[in-house]
Amino acid sequence: QQKVQQSPESLIVPEGGMASLNCTSSDRNVDYFWWYRQHSGKSPKMLMSIFSNGEKEEGRFTVHLNKASLHTSLHIRDSQPSDSALYLCAASMTGNTGKLIFGLGTTLQVQP
Amino acid sequence: GPKVLQIPSHQIIDMGQMVTLNCDPVSNHLYFYWYKQILGQQMEFLVNFYNGKVMEKSKLFKDQFSVERPDGSYFTLKIQPTALEDSAVYFCASSSRPGGTGQLYFGEGSKLTVL
Numbered sequence: 001q002q003k004v005q006q007s008p009e010s011l012i013v014p015e016g017g018m019a020s021l022n023c024t025s026s027d028r029n030v031d032y033f034w035w036y037r038q039h040s041g042k043s044p045k046m047l048m049s050i051f052s053n054g055e056k057e058e059g060r061f062t063v064h065l066n067k068a069s070l071h072t073s074l075h076i077r078d079s080q081p082s083d084s085a086l087y088l089c090a091a092s093m094t095g096n097t098g099k100l101i102f103g104l105g106t107t108l109q110v111q112p
Numbered sequence: 113g114p115k116v117l118q119i120p121s122h123q124i125i126d127m128g129q130m131v132t133l134n135c136d137p138v139s140n141h142l143y144f145y146w147y148k149q150i151l152g153q154q155m156e157f158l159v160n161f162y163n164g165k166v167m168e169k170s171k172l173f174k175d176q177f178s179v180e181r182p183d184g185s186y187f188t189l190k191i192q193p194t195a196l197e198d199s200a201v202y203f204c205a206s207s208s209r210p211g212g213t214g215q216l217y218f219g220e221g222s223k224l225t226v227l
Contacts, residue, residue: 002154031212034215034216042220044155046215046216046217049215088155092213093212094212096212097160097167098143098160098167098210098213098214099160100212100216101157102154102157104153104154105154105155
């Protein structure tokens with residue numbers, strides 16, 4: 001069983017629309033969540049991180065975290081074709097060796 | 113932003129040969145990582161390294177794998193001998209903070225093809 005589960009596997013949204021991606025950890029020791037974006041053939045680039053309950057917004061991107069359920073979500077408003085990529089959720093634990101545990105990712109396609 | 117450089121970007125070798133993948137981490141970063149990603153599959157943790165030592169390694173980090181960073185030069189992943197299942201993209205990452213609280217910066221990856 002994956003320790004970090006993401007849904008949906010893939011998502012198609014129209015340009016200008018809202019994309020919502022979900023991620024849950026089954027490991028209760030996790031306390032940091034990271035969202036990375038990986039364009040095809042490129043390296044993952046961090047979008048946002050969150051470790052406190054609640055919401056964090058940066059530009060068109062908003063991330064939510066519910067620590068009780070270990071669920072985080074990423075919302076992209078006014079989606080652009082350049083947002084088309086693989087979105088990876090990762091989890092880590094304070095005091096651990098620093099490794100990130102990644103989910104399988106959500107492939108987002110924004111249609112012009 | 114901060115850059116992690118990886119050399120080579122592509123390598124094709126015959127099964128059984130040795131390969132060394134090189135990583136130039138972000139300057140002043142002290143924590144280094146290798147991840148393995150097979151096309152369409154998960155980004156999987158291999159190993160992390162700090163202060164000249166392996167801190168943690170996964171089950172994927174077989175006995176044929178080794179890492180080192182001699183005197184501040186490249187952080188390297190060596191596979192000897194290689195096997196067909198080692199074909200993947202290997203990503204190096206570095207961070208300035210330990211304990212899962214520091215952002216990991218990834219290189220562009222080294223695509224390894226074992227024939």
